[in-house]
Amino acid sequence: MSTVLTKPAAQQPKPTARRRLTLAEWMLVVAGILLLVSAVRLITGAHGITSVGxxxxxxxxxxxxxxxALGGLWAERAGVINIGLEGMLILGTWFGAWAGVQWGPWTGVVVGILGGALGGLLHAIATVTFGVNHIVSGVAINILAVGATRYLSSFTFEEMEGGTSKQSPPIESITQITVPGLSDAMRDLNDKHWFLVSDVAGLVGGLVTNLSLLTILAVVMVPLSRWVLWNTGFGLRLRSCGENPLAAETLGVNVYKYKYIAVMISGGFAGLGGVFLAEVASNIxxxxxxxxxxxxxLAAMIFGNWMPGGLALGAGLFGYTDSLNLRGGGQNVHALLLLLAILLVLATAWATYRRKFLTAAVAAVSGLVLFVxxxxxxxxPSQFVTAAPYVATLLVLAMSAQRLxxxxxxxxxxxxxxxx
Structure with a gap:
């Protein structure tokens, strides 16, 4: 008769949690990427990849x-999937433009936020109160937003001077600011095409040139959301509804109320994004x-692992790939192929060090294909440049799936x- 010896429960090895990078380590990573980008820029001559513009x-x-993405974060931290973000963006564009044309851009901002929050309210009623499948409700919101705005445009914008059933009259612009002196200095440094210095100047210059006040407001929302959700009692209760609503209920949390608040805030953020498209990106x-x-x-939020800082990085990545299309970025995308090939070589070395040989093989083959x-x-080709934002979305989600x-x-x- 054999005896199986086991360690006491207290002596069983515990699984080690993945250590998060410190701020200093993140700064080193960013510095390394900047050095690599600068080297690729000099090799390829594609100076546009870090230009001020x-x-x-x-x-x-x-x-x-x-x-x-912030809207998705608030909803999903409370346990509600918000596929309806696209529809809430649409509501924000329409209501923001409708009010902005008549009463000024800042009134448009407020009304656009309320329009997106209205979409969030409908989503909350369907999912929280009536228990409708979250995906089904979100898709319905998207369809409803398209139909409702098309109908509303037919007897509002169509009757205004300069408007049609598919577009509004021009909207007064929101104030843009440029930091005097600093903007010109950064542009001059960027035009010299020096190693690293010009790249940093291009990044800083882009952040202080023709900056809309609405952009500043949007950027402030990222750390503000981080503080509210992780440093206040309100945020703790809201997040508990997304982690374990039954436990939250036993502690006296009104789960319904917090889900409603979260989804309406989610719609409000999406509505603000819609206002930005109508009043800043195009003025119409x-x-x-x-x-x-x-x-x-939604993809940026997932890439960011449901954290404000991570989703900001994801949004920046997708915004950058989209900007390559608008600025005729065939040469720039060509240079980024070399950058991606080098990054995949580094990923191959890291995966080999971690003894993840299958991952290393996939990264090596991918890097070789990009280099060739x-x-x-x-x-x-211009067709690939146009598809770059969507290709980036798929690649980022595929690469980040293991750590989510x-x-x-x-x-x-x-x-x-x-x-x-």
Missing amino acids: QTSTALRLAVPIGLA YQEGQTGGRGYIG WYLSVDEV RAPKAVGKSYRKGEGA
Whole structure:
């Protein structure tokens, strides 16, 4: 008769949690990426990849994506999946333009936020009160927003001078600011094309040139959301509804109320993103101008692992790839092929060190393909440049899937008293 010896429970090895990088380590990573980008720029001669104009355009394109991502964060931290972000963006564009044309841009901002929050309210009624599947409700919101705005435009904008059933009259611009002296200095340094110095100047210059006040407001929302959700009692109760609503209920949390608040705030953020598209990006409402940014925002939120800082990085990445298309970035995308090939070589070495040989093999083959592609062409076809934002979305989600941790109760139905 054999005896199996086991360690006492107290002596069993515990699984080690993945250590988060410190701020200093993140700064080293960013510095390393900047050095690599600067080297690629000098090798390829694609000075546009870190120009002031490229950075400024990328920021402008990242803002609506980031606001949609913030909306998704608030909803999903409370346990509600918000596929309806695209529809709430659409409502924000229409209501923001409708009010902005008549009463000024800042009134448009407020009304656009309320329009997005209205979409959030409808989503909350369907999912929280009536228990409708979150995906089904979100898709319905998207369809409803398209139909409702098209109908409303037919007897509002169509009757205004300069408007049609598919677009609004021009909207008064929101004030833009440029830091005097600093903007010109950064542009001059960027034009010298020095190693690293010009790249840093291009990034800084893009952040201080023609900066809309609405952009500043949107950027402030990222750390503000981080502080509210992780440093206040309100945020703790809201997040508990997304992790374990039954436990939250036993502690006296009104789960319904917090879910409603979270989804309406989610819609408000998406509405603000829609206002940005109508009043800053184009100064006019046009049917279909959201262009799927609600879905890309959802991808940015997932890439960011349901954290404000991470989703801001994701929004910046997608905004940058989109800016390559607007600024005729065939040569720039060609240079980025070399950058990606080098990053994949580094990923191969790291995966080999970690003894993840399958991952290393995939990264090595991918890097080789990109390097051969880079050598075989002088400029990437315009069709690929146009598809770059969506390709980046798929690649980022595929690469980040292994480290993601969604709130435990997200998407699950909840009924008061179920845990009793």
